[in-house]
Amino acid sequence: MTECEHSRVGREFLDSVSWPILLRRPAHDQCYCHQCYSSDLPDTLTVAGYTYVIPRGWSRFAVSVDEDFFNHHNVWKTWLNCYHGTSIDNARSCVEHRQLLLPNDITMYGKKLEIREDHIPGEQYVFTTPSIKYAALGCYGHTYDFRSPHDSKLYTIKVVLQCKQKPDSIIVQPETVGAREREIKICPHFPNEVLEWKTKHRSSVMIYGLLLQVKGEDAEDDSNLSLCQSINITENQPHESIIIPPQSASSNENVDNNPKSSPSNEAINNNSKPTRSIASTYRSKWASMSRKRAALLIILVVSTFLPIAALIIGQVYKNDCPMQPWIPRWLIIFGAMGLAGFSLIFITMSITFQRCSKDTEVGNDIGSYMFCLLILFFLAWLIAGSVWIFPANLEVQFNETNKKTYCHKTLYKFAFGLSLVQYSLIGVLVCCCLGNVF
Numbered sequence: 396m397t398e399c400e401h402s403r404v405g406r407e408f409l410d411s412v413s414w415p416i417l418l419r420r421p422a423h424d425q426c427y428c429h430q431c432y433s434s435d436l437p438d439t440l441t442v443a444g445y446t447y448v449i450p451r452g453w454s455r456f457a458v459s460v461d462e463d464f465f466n467h468h469n470v471w472k473t474w475l476n477c478y479h480g481t482s483i484d485n486a487r488s489c490v491e492h493r494q495l496l497l498p499n500d501i502t503m504y505g506k507k508l509e510i511r512e513d514h515i516p517g518e519q520y521v522f523t524t525p526s527i528k529y530a531a532l533g534c535y536g537h538t539y540d541f542r543s544p545h546d547s548k549l550y551t552i553k554v555v556l557q558c559k560q561k562p563d564s565i566i567v568q569p570e571t572v573g574a575r576e577r578e579i580k581i582c583p584h585f586p587n588e589v590l591e592w593k594t595k596h597r598s599s600v601m602i603y604g605l606l607l608q609v610k611g612e613d614a615e616d617d618s619n620l621s622l623c624q625s626i627n628i629t630e631n632q633p634h635e636s637i638i639i640p641p642q643s644a645s646s647n648e649n650v651d652n653n654p655k656s657s658p659s660n661e662a663i664n665n666n667s668k669p670t671r672s673i674a675s676t677y678r679s680k681w682a683s684m685s686r687k688r689a690a691l692l693i694i695l696v697v698s699t700f701l702p703i704a705a706l707i708i709g710q711v712y713k714n715d716c717p718m719q720p721w722i723p724r725w726l727i728i729f730g731a732m733g734l735a736g737f738s739l740i741f742i743t744m745s746i747t748f749q750r751c752s753k754d755t756e757v758g759n760d761i762g763s764y765m766f767c768l769l770i771l772f773f774l775a776w777l778i779a780g781s782v783w784i785f786p787a788n789l790e791v792q793f794n795e796t797n798k799k800t801y802c803h804k805t806l807y808k809f810a811f812g813l814s815l816v817q818y819s820l821i822g823v824l825v826c827c828c829l830g831n832v833f
């Protein structure tokens with residue numbers, strides 16, 4: 396049989412991105428383009444008692460699965476079908492890891508998965524969706540321009556993973572792109588209220604295909620990118636959650652209405668419910684990122700008060716510590732450096748906040764580098780201050796009559812306390828760093 400244009404271009408696209416050929420399963424590829432899946436075939440199937448929406452217009456490039464695992468858990472017959480919109484790089488990584496990883500997981504290459512900035516803070520889940528329309532939204536499924544080496548024609552290609560998901564692992568929640576507020580119905584087959592599935596059960600989502608939506612350059616883009624722009628507005632809303640109950644295998648007869656699908660793949664499609672979303676993995680990225688930034692911000696705000704106080708006290712009592720004149724100077728320099736440094740960091744961070752590039756991590760921000768430099772300076776300055784402040788503690792007195800051992804009480808106590816606060820902060824930072832490493 397002749398390969399259709401969608402399948403051919405999709406295959407060329409996968410070649411161009413070095414898709415792992417050993418993890419392909421071409422015998423189970425299935426194209427749902429208008430040519431391969433005619434309009435009189437059903438749009439939905441019932442799988443494991445749930446509606447599975449056929450990804451009409453998409454081409455599936457099957458991914459090899461662990462058949463023993465699938466047979467042991469009866470995955471084809473009792474798990475639901477779902478989608479996860481993502482980038483081609485993330486899709487390849489997921490396929491190579493044989494699963495969708497959770498935020499904070501460490502990949503086999505040693506990279507810690509963060510929640511993407513444009514995703515929901517604090518949501519440490521794998522997200523999927525029963526709706527191909529929802530998975531294909533621009534904030535989830537990425538779109539690529541691709542020129543076919545066959546005829547030099549330009550195409551756009553969108554990427555979504557097709558997965559099976561264990562029903563009793565799924566928490567159902569409404570869409571999070573603001574469609575309800577604007578009364579936009581995203582998917583004709585599912586209400587907006589049930590479009591997101593999430594789970595913390597990493598091994599309860601199994602990838603079995605990469606879906607590509609191949610369009611010529613003149614085709615309309617129905618991905619409704621504008622919907623995603625409001626994602627941050629709605630993400631913090633509480634979601635009502637419904638757990639999908641486990642389905643009995645007996646009730647999930649495989650009814651494959653698609654004459655074109657291979658038996659095993661069709662069974663997959665019919666038995667599964669649409670679940671969805673890889674993109675959700677990266678939602679959690681948002682969360683951890685924002686927490687880091689919030690923590691950083693709090694530290695910065697608190698730390699700004701200390702330099703101001705140090706500057707004022709050092710300046711006011713600059714001649715009131717004859718026993719160790721370096722103590723007021725130490726406070727003044729500490730205050731001036733602190734104010735200058737933190738102001739610079741504030742400016743840098745506000746620029747970074749506005750830029751908000753999707754995959755920027757806090758550790759990569761310029762502000763973070765400056766923060767590290769400042770910490771190094773203060774560390775050195777703290778050691779110097781300790782040499783002046785702590786030995787003086789043995790003989791310091793606050794009666795001005797004896798100039799030799801006199802230091803103004805407020806000045807000395809503040810400098811002493813400030814040193815202790817800094818040592819405590821260092822202790823906290825070290826603990827945090829060790830916590831991240833291990």
Ligand SMILES: [Zn+2]
Nearest residue numbers: 399426428431
């Ligand atoms: Zn086709």
